[in-house]
Amino acid sequence: MRRRQFLASGTALLSVAVAGCGHPSVVLDMDNATAADIADEVSMSPGPESTEYTVASEAIENGSTTRRGRHELFDQIDTVRIDDAFYDVSETALESSDVTVYEVRIDFDPDDSTAEIGEIAYEELPAVDRQRLDPIISDDDPPSGDGYDVGVGYGTAEEVGNGSVFVPEQQYDIIVHDGDRYRVTVSTRTTTETEYRYEATEVASGVNSFADQIRDQYLFTLSGLSEAEREVVEEAIDGGYFEDNEAFQSVTDRIREHEGIEVTDSYGTWLLAYEQVEYLTYVEW
Incomplete structure (x- = not known):
C-alpha cells in the first residue's frame, strides 16, 4: 500500500525532475509513524456506502455473511476498521458460476x-x-x-x-x-461469479491497542550506523533518498534482515525506530 501512496505523493516526481528519468531506480523514504499511521498502513477503513463496509458489518453482527461477486473484496488487506474496532475478515470462495x-x-x-x-x-x-x-x-x-x-x-x-x-x-x-x-x-x-462466505474476528478495540500489536510483530531499531549510512537515513527522513550507492545498499540490507509489513522481490515497507522515533519505511532496491 505504501508503494501506491509514495508514487501518488509527488515525491518521486520531484526526484524525476532532478534526475531526468521516469522513476528513481532506488528509493528510501521514511515517514514519522504515529499509532494512527501504523493502523492505517495495515488496515482498511471502508466508507459506510461501500460493499466492504456492508459485508464486514453483517459478518460482525451475524457471525458470518455471504456475497456473490466477480472479484474478492479483501485480497489486498483483510483487516478492517469499523468505528474504533479492528477485525480480521476471512473470505472463503464457495461455488462459482458463469x-x-x-x-x-x-x-x-x-x-x-x-x-x-x-x-x-x-x-x-x-x-x-x-x-x-x-x-x-x-x-x-x-x-x-x-x-x-x-x-x-x-x-x-x-x-x-x-x-x-x-x-x-x-x-x-x-x-x-x-x-x-x-x-x-x-x-x-x-x-x-463466485459466492463468498465472510467471517469477522475482533483483534483490537482501539487504535492504540491495534498499533501495539503491529509494533510487537514488526518494530525493530536501526542503530550502529556509519556516518555515510546516517547521511542516507537523514536524507530519507528529510524527503527521500534516491541514489544507488554502497551506503544505500548497506542501509537497505540492514532493513531487509527484518520482517516487513509488505515485501516483494523489489520493494517493501517496514516499521522501524531510529533515534527513538518510529518510522514507516518504504524501500525500493
Missing part, C-alpha cells in the same frame, strides 16, 4: 446518427442509466475517434435491475444530448 455482464458503448461522433432501434433525449433516460452515464456525458470534451469512443460497465442484469433501457434489452441506439446525437450499442461477455 454470468453475463453488459457494457454500454458510446460513439460521440457517429458517421450515421439515424436511429435504427429508437432515439431518446438524455434527460428522459431512467435514473439507473443516467447514474452510470453522467460521468461520461457531462464531460465538456468527450473522446472522439473512429468507432465507439468509450465503454461503460453496467455489470450483470441482476445488478442493474429492471429500470434500464439498455440492459438487458437495448431499447434505443441514439441518445440526444444538447442537440448532439450519440450512437449507443450494448456488448456482452461471459465471466465467472
